[in-house]
Amino acid sequence: MGPDPLPEKTTSDRKKTARYDIDEKGNPILNMSGLDLDKRMLDAEPLCDVDWRPTSVKDCSKRDKARAAYVQQAGKKAPPNEECTRCKNGLGPFSSCKVLIVDGEVFFGGSCGGCSFADAMRCSNRNRQFILAEWIKDELRLQKSNNPRLLSTNPQSDQSPTSKQKREISDSPNNGPDTNESPQDQKKAKTDSDLKPNIHSYDKWFRSPLKDPDVFRSSYDLTIPRMAYHALEDIVVQATDDRKKLEAWIAKKTFERPGSCNEDENYNPFDEEN
Structure with a gap:
């Protein structure tokens, strides 16, 4: 049995x-x-x-x-x-x-x-x-x-018009030639700058919460640090997903002939609703 x-x-x-x-x-x-x-x-x-x-x-x-x-x-x-x-x-x-x-x-x-x-x-x-x-x-x-x-608002709105104007002016390219450089040097410098992407221009999309004073100044009240911790998980997932979509889109566009696709300039291929 x-x-x-x-x-x-x-x-x-x-x-x-x-x-x-x-x-x-x-x-x-x-x-x-x-x-x-x-x-x-x-x-x-x-x-x-x-x-x-x-x-x-x-x-x-x-x-x-x-x-x-x-x-x-x-x-x-x-x-x-x-x-x-x-x-x-x-x-x-x-x-x-x-x-x-x-x-x-x-x-x-x-x-x-x-x-x-x-x-x-x-x-x-x-x-x-x-x-x-x-x-x-x-x-x-x-x-x-x-x-x-x-009290949180859009980060761009936190800047005063004066400081924003100063930043835009300082970030803009020189309008006139540098008299200390030859035309060949100026042309080479322009070419080199065109080849290097301005990485800092993408900071507005992905901001680290570790640079936020509300995070690192929290001694006993851990509400904001905890919030930042959980937000980072969302950011990692979103960034990974965006990178895959962008990689696939770049690969697709690499083999397209100019003029073969007549898309509206306002069309966003990454929009989830499309």
């Missing part, structure tokens, strides 16, 4: 063995004794069950997906007509657009639970400079938060 078959695992058993899972109601189970981020998220009490769409796959086995689903339980719902673009268009796994704010800390950099769950890097609740939507700022004000993102 063979050994008795192993008993089938119950839901309670699975909760003990799985690090991240969902319960009978479809709500995520975060690891209470796990990472610090989970503990800080759980400081916000769940207010409701996760509002999964009927067609959604309820998969919270991965850490980030479980956290994103918890945003739907404990987060702040966007006011009518102020949802992010994806949620407004009925995309994503959840029926509502919510953002989690705990003690002045905005989780997922301000992205909603739906965009974070779907790994969508461009939630319209924040822009490329991680400037928050106004309704999120309003919630921070209600919490009497001193989060510096309340």
